Amino acid sequence: MVLATNVKEEITNILFEAEKERREIKKFVDDYPELTIDVAYDIQEALIAKKMAAEQTRISGWKLGLTSKAKQQMMGVHEPSYGVLLENMALTPSEPISMKPFIHAKIEPEIAFVLKEDLTGPVVTVADVIAATDYVTAAMEIIDSRYLNFNFTLPDVIADNSSSSRYVLSTERHVIEEIDLELMGCVFKKDDDVLATTTAASVMGNPARAVAWMANKLLARGQKVQAGDVVLSGALTGAETIVAGSTYSVSFDGLTGFTVSFI
Numbered sequence: 001m002v003l004a005t006n007v008k009e010e011i012t013n014i015l016f017e018a019e020k021e022r023r024e025i026k027k028f029v030d031d032y033p034e035l036t037i038d039v040a041y042d043i044q045e046a047l048i049a050k051k052m053a054a055e056q057t058r059i060s061g062w063k064l065g066l067t068s069k070a071k072q073q074m075m076g077v078h079e080p081s082y083g084v085l086l087e088n089m090a091l092t093p094s095e096p097i098s099m100k101p102f103i104h105a106k107i108e109p110e111i112a113f114v115l116k117e118d119l120t121g122p123v124v125t126v127a128d129v130i131a132a133t134d135y136v137t138a139a140m141e142i143i144d145s146r147y148l149n150f151n152f153t154l155p156d157v158i159a160d161n162s163s164s165s166r167y168v169l170s171t172e173r174h175v176i177e178e179i180d181l182e183l184m185g186c187v188f189k190k191d192d193d194v195l196a197t198t199t200a201a202s203v204m205g206n207p208a209r210a211v212a213w214m215a216n217k218l219l220a221r222g223q224k225v226q227a228g229d230v231v232l233s234g235a236l237t238g239a240e241t242i243v244a245g246s247t248y249s250v251s252f253d254g255l256t257g258f259t260v261s262f263i
């Protein structure tokens with residue numbers, strides 16, 4: 001069975017309103033088993049178009065989700081997803097972040113790639129991603145699933161723009177050839193406590209591989225990663241529920257780290 005057009009529109013509207021009203025909703029696949037991955041990306045596209053029109057904003061890039069074994073195990077899925085970043089999702093590290101817009105936000109350390117050339121599938125390789133990258137930078141992503149208790153299947157989370165909410169990039173830019181995309185160490189902290197330590201290889205063996213995977217997937221939908229886009233290559237660790245009044249910091253071997261605080 002194919003998901004009816006009016007149901008696609010209904011799901012898009014429910015997701016849009018849930019974010020606006022900061023309300024948790026039930027995942028959709030239980031009621032609509034015909035919600036496939038492809039249909040979920042149709043809904044994601046419609047949701048982004050609706051948000052751009054309502055919030056007068058534009059696409060700033062893309063995000064990978066569920067690229068690490070840690071995240072896949074945590075969420076019970078077996079392949080990555082992607083989502084769209086909008087200009088109004090970008091926050092700066094220097095300003096305290098208000099918890100007001102969020103439902104039940106979590107934070108994750110990531111490596112961001114900023115591109116200087118388009119990446120057009122179907123055979124984008126790790127070497128192509130490295131050649132197309134203008135610079136890399138440390139990043140933290142704030143995810144805020146619209147689903148009750150972050151309980152979803154892969155199609156549900158794709159429809160919900162892969163839980164995207166906000167993102168913060170370090171202001172320091174680094175030349176990609178100067179970093180080790182496998183062995184680069186990462187330390188993620190809450191206040192003075194170390195939450196997790198890992199290396200860049202936790203993201204599909206090399207975060208550039210996650211970017212290549214997405215570039216190849218996008219072709220099937222007639223889309224591509226473009227010069228100037230920011231790409232968040234996926235969390236290196238499990239996500240941490242954000243506690244107001246706390247600070248979170250990320251540091252990477254060879255990339256300047258930073259701290260964000262929440263109020």
Ligand code: OOG
Nearest residue numbers: 065066071162163234235
């Ligand atoms: C899905 C999004 C996960 C990542 O980097 O793994 C994600 C979720 O866990 O809510 O952004």
